[in-house]
Amino acid sequence: MKVLLVDDEQKFALMLSKRLELRGFDVKPCFSGEEALEVLKKGARFDAAVLDIKMPGIGGVELKQKLSLLDPNLRFVFLTGHGSDDECIREEDIEMICLPKPLQINTLIETLHRIVGESGGSEKDKKL
Amino acid sequence: MKNDKELFSYESLAFFGRVNASISHELKNIMAIISETAGLLNDITEMATEGHAINSDLLQTSARSIMEEIQRGFKTIRQMNRFAHCVDTPVESVRLEEILDLVINIAGYLAYSGTTRMRSLKNEKGIVVTSPLLLAAVVYHALIFSYKNSGPDAEIEIDLSQWNDKMWRIAIHGFNIKPFQTFPDEHLEKIAGSIGVGIQCDRFNNRLDLDVPTNLDDYSIQSDGMTSAN
Numbered sequence: 001m002k003v004l005l006v007d008d009e010q011k012f013a014l015m016l017s018k019r020l021e022l023r024g025f026d027v028k029p030c031f032s033g034e035e036a037l038e039v040l041k042k043g044a045r046f047d048a049a050v051l052d053i054k055m056p057g058i059g060g061v062e063l064k065q066k067l068s069l070l071d072p073n074l075r076f077v078f079l080t081g082h083g084s085d086d087e088c089i090r091e092e093d094i095e096m097i098c099l100p101k102p103l104q105i106n107t108l109i110e111t112l113h114r115i116v117g118e119s120g121g122s123e124k125d126k127k128l
Numbered sequence: 129m130k131n132d133k134e135l136f137s138y139e140s141l142a143f144f145g146r147v148n149a150s151i152s153h154e155l156k157n158i159m160a161i162i163s164e165t166a167g168l169l170n171d172i173t174e175m176a177t178e179g180h181a182i183n184s185d186l187l188q189t190s191a192r193s194i195m196e197e198i199q200r201g202f203k204t205i206r207q208m209n210r211f212a213h214c215v216d217t218p219v220e221s222v223r224l225e226e227i228l229d230l231v232i233n234i235a236g237y238l239a240y241s242g243t244t245r246m247r248s249l250k251n252e253k254g255i256v257v258t259s260p261l262l263l264a265a266v267v268y269h270a271l272i273f274s275y276k277n278s279g280p281d282a283e284i285e286i287d288l289s290q291w292n293d294k295m296w297r298i299a300i301h302g303f304n305i306k307p308f309q310t311f312p313d314e315h316l317e318k319i320a321g322s323i324g325v326g327i328q329c330d331r332f333n334n335r336l337d338l339d340v341p342t343n344l345d346d347y348s349i350q351s352d353g354m355t356s357a358n
Contacts (some may be wrong), residue, residue, distance in 0.1 A: 012160050019168050
């Protein structure tokens, strides 16, 4: 599964990317919404995008709208370090799936499988 | 609000709440990084038990990351502690540089904050008698206004200088005021007025000037929360 991961906390994005890669995911980490948009504009395509909600510049919710215009098939999961776990429910978009930070990697993986409808990452690259 | 006293109490509490929320967000981010790094260390251990070679570079990077985040956490807690002590004394002699440094740090936890640099001109001491909490609240709101009127890569500058023997000036610039944006609102103007702080929003030159009296006792607080010089 190809995953776009966008979080302005660079270390968080890199560590999570590495952990997902060990589980067979093909991950592209980006550290801003602007960088993520550039990646898609250059033609890269992903099965799912994991977006931090609060970022400088383009935040996660606005980024979802912009990314969807570039790839209508992209599926989304949001991450939040703010407030309660159901923060996203307050957003207008009822389809938002939001996971709190610090997150459980298994929860993220289950969520990614559920929204993309795949059974897992590429077995040949899977180390865990 | 029945009166200004209630307004100030509410605004002080609201300010505390906002700062608390941004600090807790910062701590959550730190915990998230430590959590992912610890998870990665666990992954490496599991892989080693299954016969995979240990990547020593990754181990070293992970250990360093945890140590750096712990230091970041301690720094955040120190700022939280400094902020908590703002309410120790309603009015006291404070160094403006320290108030500005504290506010720059706590405002820096906001997702939309930019880089902020402070310059104290001529090594002046900037000691004033004021309400540390209310002054911090006024500067905090001014910085938020600056961030919201600038891009994510903007560098906000704060110049501190003695305007005259009774007044210090905090000049904030490095942003572009968007159309229809005004500062301050009525509530903040009252709060600033209650400690004798004058606020000028210069749309033409894109700057905010906060004039802070050297001694709050030189001002009398009127019933509407505004002040006048004695």
